[in-house]
Amino acid sequence: MNNPSPPRRAQRTALSVNVNKVALLRNTRHLGIPDVRHAARLCLGAGAQGITVHPRPDERHIRSQDVSELAALMQAWPDREYNIEGNPAQNLMGFIRELRPHQATFVPDSEDQFTSDHGWRFPQDAERLAPWIAECRALGVRVSLFMDPDPAQMAAARAVGADRVELYTEPYAAAWGSPRQPSELLRYRDAAQAARDAGLGVNAGHDLNRDNLAAFVRAVPGLLEVSIGHALIADALELGYGATVQAYLDCIAAGAAGA
Ligand SMILES: CC(=O)[C@@H](O)[C@H](O)COP(=O)(O)O
Numbered sequence: 001m002n003n004p005s006p007p008r009r010a011q012r013t014a015l016s017v018n019v020n021k022v023a024l025l026r027n028t029r030h031l032g033i034p035d036v037r038h039a040a041r042l043c044l045g046a047g048a049q050g051i052t053v054h055p056r057p058d059e060r061h062i063r064s065q066d067v068s069e070l071a072a073l074m075q076a077w078p079d080r081e082y083n084i085e086g087n088p089a090q091n092l093m094g095f096i097r098e099l100r101p102h103q104a105t106f107v108p109d110s111e112d113q114f115t116s117d118h119g120w121r122f123p124q125d126a127e128r129l130a131p132w133i134a135e136c137r138a139l140g141v142r143v144s145l146f147m148d149p150d151p152a153q154m155a156a157a158r159a160v161g162a163d164r165v166e167l168y169t170e171p172y173a174a175a176w177g178s179p180r181q182p183s184e185l186l187r188y189r190d191a192a193q194a195a196r197d198a199g200l201g202v203n204a205g206h207d208l209n210r211d212n213l214a215a216f217v218r219a220v221p222g223l224l225e226v227s228i229g230h231a232l233i234a235d236a237l238e239l240g241y242g243a244t245v246q247a248y249l250d251c252i253a254a255g256a257a258g259a
């Protein structure tokens with residue numbers, strides 16, 4: 001009898017910790033604390049698979065120097081990923097050209113946007129995105145497009161050259177625990193399926209937290225990465241980075257086990 005190969009473990013969703021909010025607190029004094037690099041080191045040491053930053057043009061939190069210093073730090077963690085988010089029409093491409101992170105996440109925010117609140121729209125955004133995506137890929141940088149969970153948009157995201165999409169999860173987070181939660185989850189599951197069918201990898205982020213994360217991972221199989229900042233850093237103020245990162249990894253594992 002042939003010896004069947006062992007079942008392949010489903011790929012675990014990577015946790016990329018967004019350290020924007022560490023920088024936000026640091027920037028309220030001239031003392032350099034809390035230290036963004038130290039925070040990143042603690043998160044990586046606790047098992048996070050990546051670090052994310054979203055350097056906004058006004059430098060309200062992550063500054064140019066942070067982006068470079070974190071890129072240098074990531075060299076010491078070759079099995080982890082660095083993800084830089086932003087709008088390629090603003091400051092993002094300069095960072096990508098200089099630092100060549102593992103992933104660039106394109107987000108269609110305005111210069112003074114309070115926080116990200118929508119994804120790219122096709123066909124209207126295709127023409128201007130295409131050359132930036134091509135440039136990133138020529139530099140060896142994976143491109144993920146921040147997208148609303150609309151299945152009808154996914155083939156166009158692939159056609160413009162993206163490797164992945166990041167599903168904007170604030171609407172799910174807002175519906176969590178309400179009667180709308182099941183229908184919202186279906187929307188994300190369908191969008192993720194459409195993305196995978198189009199040949200895209202699927203990431204997700206925005207307002208994910210310890211309450212809503214496991215249900216999301218369970219409902220959206222094949223999720224490659226979640227980037228989490230605001231809630232995770234708030235939790236770390238109470239629990240410390242190590243226990244917090246472990247708690248989020250446990251949520252991902254619980255969601256994957258129930259998928
Ligand atoms: C694209 C995205 O969802 C995140 O980058 C999020 O917007 C974090 O940005 P802020 O920390 O500036 O709110």
Ligand SMILES: NCC(=O)COP(=O)(O)O
Pocket residue numbers: 018052085166204205206207208227228229230231232
């Ligand atoms: N891409 C989303 C991200 O990096 C973090 O978003 P949030 O958890 O701060 O809302």
